[in-house]
Amino acid sequence: DSGVTQTPKHLITATGQRVTLRCSPRSGDLSVYWYQQSLDQGLQFLIQYYNGEERAKGNILERFSAQQFPDLHSELNLSSLELGDSALYFCASSVKGAADTQYFGPGTRLTVL
Amino acid sequence: AQSVTQLGSHVSVSEGALVLLRCNYSSSVPPYLFWYVQYPNQGLQLLLKYTTGATLVKGINGFEAEFKKSETSFHLTKPSAHMSDAAEYFCAVSDDRGSTLGRLYFGRGTQLTVWP
Numbered sequence: 001d002s003g004v005t006q007t008p009k010h011l012i013t014a015t016g017q018r019v020t021l022r023c024s025p026r027s028g029d030l031s032v033y034w035y036q037q038s039l040d041q042g043l044q045f046l047i048q049y050y051n052g053e054e055r056a057k058g059n060i061l062e063r064f065s066a067q068q069f070p071d072l073h074s075e076l077n078l079s080s081l082e083l084g085d086s087a088l089y090f091c092a093s094s095v096k097g098a099a100d101t102q103y104f105g106p107g108t109r110l111t112v113l
Numbered sequence: 114a115q116s117v118t119q120l121g122s123h124v125s126v127s128e129g130a131l132v133l134l135r136c137n138y139s140s141s142v143p144p145y146l147f148w149y150v151q152y153p154n155q156g157l158q159l160l161l162k163y164t165t166g167a168t169l170v171k172g173i174n175g176f177e178a179e180f181k182k183s184e185t186s187f188h189l190t191k192p193s194a195h196m197s198d199a200a201e202y203f204c205a206v207s208d209d210r211g212s213t214l215g216r217l218y219f220g221r222g223t224q225l226t227v228w229p
Contacts, residue, residue: 031213043219101159102215
């Protein structure tokens with residue numbers, strides 16, 4: 001158990017819909033990262049938050065947004081969903097930045113029908 | 114931009130044999146390097162990492178990796194494979210130096226199969 005929790009574990013929805021994925025980081029970790037894992041693209045960095053502020057953006061679509069709340073949990077919002085958005089979405093947390101180990105949650109598997 | 118190449122999407126070894134998983138990277142600055150393992154239906158678990166100091170890094174479950182700057186490589190090895198090592202392995206790199214930046218860029222992964 002990494003100490004990072006993600007809900008829900010599975011999500012099945014239809015094209016055009018909007019969903020919210022939730023992540024609670026390990027106690028004491030200030031950075032939260034979101035990654036997408038798909039067969040086509042592999043594991044891709046989406047976005048990082050540090051202590052409530054957006055810190056870095058990767059290959060995140062404009063239809064996707066995220067935020068980190070004062071209690072440090074984070075949410076990833078996916079809207080106008082397309083079939084190609086079906087993937088495993090991981091949240092990870094670390095104390096601060098690159099030199100610190102990122103601990104990954106179990107992931108949320110999103111299926112868009 | 115940094116990139117990570119893992120040679121061989123599938124590697125098969127016999128139990129007790131040497132495990133060698135290859136990783137090469139490109140980075141404009143000396144990177145931080147990581148190996149993660151993913152078991153079916155689970156998240157990623159860190160095996161080992163190189164940030165600074167000794168270039169031979171030891172990790173969990175008997176794995177080790179050596180950072181070779183001249184070869185831009187960070188290959189993962191284990192002297193003797195065990196059935197429980199069967200999983201997917203990911204090499205990752207970060208060249209972020211800001212203390213609060215931490216983007217990881219991953220290779221496509223290598224599926225390790227261990228035969229009895």
